[in-house]
Amino acid sequence: MSKLKKALLTGSIAAVLGLPVVAWSDAATTPTYTPKQLTDWLFLVMSSDRAVYTQKIVNRLVMKEKVIKASEHFEDDKALALPAQMFRFGAEKVAEQTDEFTYSLQSLWPVNKQNAPRTDLEKEGLKFIAENKGENFYGIEELGGVKYFTAVYADVAVAPVCVSCHNEHKDTPKTDFKLGDVMGGVVIRVPIKG
Amino acid sequence: MLKYRNTLLWILWAVFTVTLITYYVTTIRNKDADKAVFLPGKTSDGHYQIERACHTCHGDSFTNADVIQEACMNCHGDALKEAKDKHPKSKFTDPRNADRVAILDARNCATCHVEHRPEITLEMGLTLPLDYCHLCHDDIADDRPSHAGMAFDTCASAGCHNFHDNQALYEDFLVKHLHQPDHLEKPGTFPKPNLGEIAVLITDYPIDRYPLQKLGIEDHDAPAPIQFHQDTVQDWFETAHAQSGVNCTACHNQMEGDTFTWTDKPDHTACKTCHVDEVNHFLMGRHGMRLDEEKLNRRLSPMTPAMARLPMKKKTMDKELGCNSCHDAHRYDIKQAAVESCLGCHNDEHSLAYIDSPHHELWKKELSGELPEGSGVSCATCHMPRLEKEYNWGEFYHTLVQHNQSDTMRPNEKMIRPVCMTCHSLGFSIDSLADREVINTNFRTEPSIHIESMNMAEKRMIEAGEKKKAIRARAQEEEQAQKQEDSEE
Numbered sequence: 001m002s003k004l005k006k007a008l009l010t011g012s013i014a015a016v017l018g019l020p021v022v023a024w025s026d027a028a029t030t031p032t033y034t035p036k037q038l039t040d041w042l043f044l045v046m047s048s049d050r051a052v053y054t055q056k057i058v059n060r061l062v063m064k065e066k067v068i069k070a071s072e073h074f075e076d077d078k079a080l081a082l083p084a085q086m087f088r089f090g091a092e093k094v095a096e097q098t099d100e101f102t103y104s105l106q107s108l109w110p111v112n113k114q115n116a117p118r119t120d121l122e123k124e125g126l127k128f129i130a131e132n133k134g135e136n137f138y139g140i141e142e143l144g145g146v147k148y149f150t151a152v153y154a155d156v157a158v159a160p161v162c163v164s165c166h167n168e169h170k171d172t173p174k175t176d177f178k179l180g181d182v183m184g185g186v187v188i189r190v191p192i193k194g
Numbered sequence: 195m196l197k198y199r200n201t202l203l204w205i206l207w208a209v210f211t212v213t214l215i216t217y218y219v220t221t222i223r224n225k226d227a228d229k230a231v232f233l234p235g236k237t238s239d240g241h242y243q244i245e246r247a248c249h250t251c252h253g254d255s256f257t258n259a260d261v262i263q264e265a266c267m268n269c270h271g272d273a274l275k276e277a278k279d280k281h282p283k284s285k286f287t288d289p290r291n292a293d294r295v296a297i298l299d300a301r302n303c304a305t306c307h308v309e310h311r312p313e314i315t316l317e318m319g320l321t322l323p324l325d326y327c328h329l330c331h332d333d334i335a336d337d338r339p340s341h342a343g344m345a346f347d348t349c350a351s352a353g354c355h356n357f358h359d360n361q362a363l364y365e366d367f368l369v370k371h372l373h374q375p376d377h378l379e380k381p382g383t384f385p386k387p388n389l390g391e392i393a394v395l396i397t398d399y400p401i402d403r404y405p406l407q408k409l410g411i412e413d414h415d416a417p418a419p420i421q422f423h424q425d426t427v428q429d430w431f432e433t434a435h436a437q438s439g440v441n442c443t444a445c446h447n448q449m450e451g452d453t454f455t456w457t458d459k460p461d462h463t464a465c466k467t468c469h470v471d472e473v474n475h476f477l478m479g480r481h482g483m484r485l486d487e488e489k490l491n492r493r494l495s496p497m498t499p500a501m502a503r504l505p506m507k508k509k510t511m512d513k514e515l516g517c518n519s520c521h522d523a524h525r526y527d528i529k530q531a532a533v534e535s536c537l538g539c540h541n542d543e544h545s546l547a548y549i550d551s552p553h554h555e556l557w558k559k560e561l562s563g564e565l566p567e568g569s570g571v572s573c574a575t576c577h578m579p580r581l582e583k584e585y586n587w588g589e590f591y592h593t594l595v596q597h598n599q600s601d602t603m604r605p606n607e608k609m610i611r612p613v614c615m616t617c618h619s620l621g622f623s624i625d626s627l628a629d630r631e632v633i634n635t636n637f638r639t640e641p642s643i644h645i646e647s648m649n650m651a652e653k654r655m656i657e658a659g660e661k662k663k664a665i666r667a668r669a670q671e672e673e674q675a676q677k678q679e680d681s682e683e
Contacts, residue, residue, distance in 0.1 A: 073366055095284035102288050113337050118290045144292030167665055170658030171337075175665050189289055 035149035036138055039188040042101065043153045046087065046186060051158075054083040059159060082165075100190070105155065107184030109174035111166065115184075119143060122187055125152030130182045137185075140192070148189045155184045225249070226492055235310040238319045239503055240600075243483055247490040251309070259302055266303040269478065269489065273601065277359035277608070298322075298329050306357075318604050324351065340650050353607070353628035353645040362610035362620070368651040374619035381617035383568030385580050387528075388593045389468070390438045395590050400444075400467060407439045416442040417456060429524040440468070461485075465517045471583060472597045473517070479598035481515045505541040513539065529561065532572035547636035548573065554636075571617075577602065579612045606633075621648045 058080055061068050071079035081089070084105055091103050108126050110116045117123040125137035129152055137152040157163050157179055166183060167175045177183055221227045229248050237245040244250055253261035267274075274282070285291065286301045299305045308314075308321040315321050324347035331349075335342035349355050355363060393399045393406060411431040416422060430436055435444075445464045447454040457464075462485060466473035476482035477489075480502075484494040496514040499506035513519055520535035521528070533554075537545060548554050553571035560570030577599040583592040596602070602609040606627045614623035625641035626632045632641050 073364075076367065076370075092282070092284050095287055096282075099287055102290075104288065104290065118293075122290065143289040144295065146289065146292075148289055167669075168662045170654060170661070175661075187290075191289075 035190050035192055036151065038101075038190060039138075039149065039151035040136075042103065042188055043151070043186060046090070046103065046188075047153070049090070050083055050087050053086050054159065058083055059161075063161070101188065103186060103188040105184060106187055107155075109166075109172065109177075110184070111169050111171045113171075117187075119150075121150050122152070125150065125187065126185045128152070129154040129185050133182060147192050149192045151188045153186045153188070154182045155186055157181050157183050233310065236312040237310055238307075238312075238315050240319055240604075241309060242503070243480065243497060243501065244490060244494065247492055247494065249492070250490050259304070262304055263302050266307075270303070273478075274358060278361060279358045280360055281357055294330050298326065326357075327355070340653070352647075353624050354647045356605055356607060359605070359608055362607050362615075363624075363647065365651045365654070368620065368648045369655045371615075371620035372648060372652050372655075374621070376619055376622040378617055378619065381569070383566060384575060384616065385582070385593045386568060387580070387595060388591075390434055392585075392590050392592055393438070393468070395585065396592070398470065404439045404441065404444050409436045409439060409441060411436075414442050416446070420446075420456065426524050433524070433526050435526065444468075462517050469594075471592075471594050475597035475601070476517070479600050481520075481599065482597075485516070499539045502539075506539050507541045510539045529572075532574035532578075533557065536573040536577075543634045544636055545573070547634065547638065551636040551638050576609055576613050579609070581612070621645075624648070 058070050061080065062070050069077065069079040070082050071077040072082060072085070073079075074081045074085070087105050091105070095102055104115070106115050106117050106122060106126060108117065108130060117126050119141055121139045121141040125139065128137040129135065133154070136154070139150050141148055141150055157166075157177055160179060162183065163177045163179055163181070166172055167177050218231075221229060221231065229246050232248065233245060236242070241251070248256075251262060251265045253265065255261055281300055283301050286295050286299070295301060306322050306326065307319045309319075311321055316324070327349040328346045350357060353363075361367075390406065394401060409431075411427060414427050414430065430442070434440075443454070443456075444467070445460045446456050446458070448457050448460060448464055449455075462473050462476065462482065473482075477486040481497060484490075484497050487493055496516055498512055498514055500511040520531045522530065533548075537548070553575075556565065557570035557572050557575075559565040560567060574595070578596050579602060581594055581596050583594055585592065602613065607624070609627065610620065610623045614627070618626075622641070624645045624647065625643055626637060628645055629641040629643040632639055
């Protein structure tokens with residue numbers, strides 16, 4: 001047996017014997033997924049929660065049952081918060097508790113101008129998802145001396161009310177959205193080393 | 195000779211230096227020592243009362259920004275949350291705003307509110323130049339052409355915007371309240387405190403010790419050795435306390451160690467047993483902040499009018515402020531506490547003008563029974579407004595009195611929704627509060643200033659309405675054209 005083979009065999013045995021121990025002690029803390037997977041999963045949770053709120057709460061109570069309105073000023077109007085607001089409140093709550101990831105809802109045609117893309121990568125990403133329907137955008141950027149993995153996911157007009165509300169809003173810069181259009185995007189950011 | 199003189203001088207210098215260092219070190223290490231010697235400059239109006247309790251804001255490290263920030267939030271965090279802060283920290287911790295944070299680090303209160311710098315301290319403890327809005331919103335005219343050419347210092351000083359609290363100033367709120375008469379045709383009334391009605395529902399209320407039942411004058415439970423005047427018992431008997439089962443020992447028996455011991459002069463901690471929120475508010479405000487031992491981590495003497503920076507009446511200069519300084523012990527007359535107690539000390543132009551004000555006329559009519567309860571406007575109506583505290587998502591509400599009298603003052607637009615709009619239009623309220631002269635005469639004069647925000651909001655609303663009509667017409671046209679196309683096919 002050559003020295004190399006011997007070393008490989010010893011290493012393999014050690015690895016196989018040691019693996020369960022390592023897996024047992026470090027499984028919960030050893031990174032086993034990529035930033036892309038992480039942001040994809042986060043987006044899945046965010047978009048699912050938002051879809052549930054939109055369909056099972058807002059659309060059902062406002063459109064079908066007609067028992068309550070949804071309003072931007074939901075507290076003063078004693079109404080339901082708009083799905084986009086509910087999404088933002090979640091993002092704010094997360095930001096109060098951690099800086100390990102951040103997310104926001106942005107658009108090239110925002111009702112509130114503060115929600116327009118700000119960084120170069122955000123601008124590029126939002127343009128990409130608008131022009132390439134069905135695709136996500138991923139990139140790396142450095143902000144404030146920290147490197148981030150940034151993912152941008154399309155936010156599509158799924159209900160007629162998305163279109164009419166945005167087209168008719170007094171602060172909208174775009175008035176010809178149609179059902180199925182990409183209206184904006186969800187930007188998720190995680191800090192990475194290197 | 196010269197040599198001796200030099201040696202002596204060196205010894206003197208060494209003794210002096212060591213003494214000085216010892217003095218500074220022991221002073222800074224002693225929790226209860228007077229640390230005035232370390233104050234780098236006059237402290238702001240909001241904090242000067244507690245300026246010698248350095249630890250409250252600076253913590254142990256003295257310079258750690260996170261510790262200082264935590265101290266700010268410890269006292270002001272709840273108010274910011276209630277104000278639906280428009281610029282919360284979470285907005286600036288978002289990496290997408292890193293470039294803005296590099297210009298203005300709004301993650302920390304102390305970026306805009308530096309303490310001990312009187313020469314640059316403006317209203318509300320602001321220590322930034324007034325063009326701070328411009329740092330992030332310099333392109334506002336692109337979005338709001340009406341704002342083109344407005345001076346850089348007019349955003350927050352013209353009654354239009356606040357950095358934190360815009361609950362009465364946001365555009366749709368202005369639109370909703372357009373074209374109301376200055377004095378509403380049907381003015382509202384202010385709600386009555388209702389602790390007696392809901393005490394049974396509050397889990398922390400000591401109902402087991404003092405069940406809610408009406409007590410007779412003979413039921414008082416002051417123990418035998420205690421000497422008191424019969425008038426004291428009569429005063430107590432006539433209050434809500436006696437009506438609600440709150441006997442002498444409820445306030446006078448305070449926990450010392452493991453047992454309840456009689457105390458002749460119960461302080462705010464006794465009141466807190468039942469009036470938790472009121473006492474907490476009191477400790478947040480200028481009347482009670484010196485008594486908040488928990489936050490200050492030391493004992494300070496109570497506030498007195500002599501310490502105040504506002505003009506006060508000479509005869510009450512040494513009055514120590516606690517619950518009983520405004521609410522006379524045993525009588526607890528809330529009407530007296532709402533005006534007479536205030537005017538017993540306050541001696542500024544606005545306070546003195548109250549007696550001849552239309553608000554006082556209403557107050558007198560309420561007292562005489564000519565107007566229903568809650569129609570009058572006392573000092574407390576505006577400065578200590580009634581609040582509705584929600585329990586269990588609206589299962590019941592506790593109507594309580596805000597005892598932090600600064601809460602609706604900084605900025606004064608915070609008064610608009612809970613107070614002014616009960617009887618006045620939004621526009622009239624905004625104009626009045628922006629007019630220093632009107633405030634000085636205690637609202638005896640009409641505002642001579644007009645804030646344009648409502649007109650601007652109305653103009654935008656009309657434009658938006660026209661735009662909406664056009665969009666709907668176009669959508670209809672497109673729909674019809676589509677139908678036409680489909681039928682032709």
